[in-house]
Amino acid sequence: MPAVVAAVGPRLRRLRTDAGRTLAEVGAATGISVSTLSRLESGGRKATLELLLPLAEHFEVGLDELVRPPRPAPRPARRTTNRGATFLPLTAAPGGLRAYKQVLDPGTGEDSDEQYVHEGYEWIYVMAGRLRLRLGEDDFVVAAGEAAEFDTRLPHRISNPGTTPTECLVLFGRQGERMHVRARPARSVRSR
Numbered sequence: 001m002p003a004v005v006a007a008v009g010p011r012l013r014r015l016r017t018d019a020g021r022t023l024a025e026v027g028a029a030t031g032i033s034v035s036t037l038s039r040l041e042s043g044g045r046k047a048t049l050e051l052l053l054p055l056a057e058h059f060e061v062g063l064d065e066l067v068r069p070p071r072p073a074p075r076p077a078r079r080t081t082n083r084g085a086t087f088l089p090l091t092a093a094p095g096g097l098r099a100y101k102q103v104l105d106p107g108t109g110e111d112s113d114e115q116y117v118h119e120g121y122e123w124i125y126v127m128a129g130r131l132r133l134r135l136g137e138d139d140f141v142v143a144a145g146e147a148a149e150f151d152t153r154l155p156h157r158i159s160n161p162g163t164t165p166t167e168c169l170v171l172f173g174r175q176g177e178r179m180h181v182r183a184r185p186a187r188s189v190r191s192r
């Protein structure tokens with residue numbers, strides 16, 4: 001709890017300076033004295049609900065943004081290698097969608113037809129090489145610049161059928177969580 005309270009002052013200062021406002025301007029807008037605001041920002045005064053509510057309203061942020069616990073420092077990425085496949089995590093936050101860079105050595109996964117099933121949803125973008133994706137009875141080759149997405153409850157196997165390493169960007173969501181891909185519509189060209 002002390003870390004949460006200590007983080008309020010620097011957060012308030014950042015909000016104020018990012019908005020380009022002085023202590024006097026914030027004080028005039030919220031009815032809080034300049035000295036109280038200064039002590040809040042420096043940690044010399046404890047934040048109370050009576051002080052935080054007008055500040056949250058003034059900066060147009062939720063109260064939870066002012067008092068949320070500090071985020072833990074991201075863990076360093078841990079590279080893991082398993083049977084010719086190297087995984088480098090690109091996201092450190094727990095939960096939600098996870099991103100990985102995956103490198104498959106030539107021939108990785110081609111030694112078996114066994115397919116796997118587990119909870120989740122996966123999206124794969126091939127950056128270099130070729131990827132063989134077996135989904136149930138279907139067999140696909142995904143080339144560099146192409147992507148595939150699938151429900152991981154469908155029997156699947158990923159392998160590298162080529163003679164060079166395959167590099168992929170993999171997004172994985174547990175419990176069937178899917179990412180939402182938004183694409184900009186193509187602009188229509190008008191002739192004059």
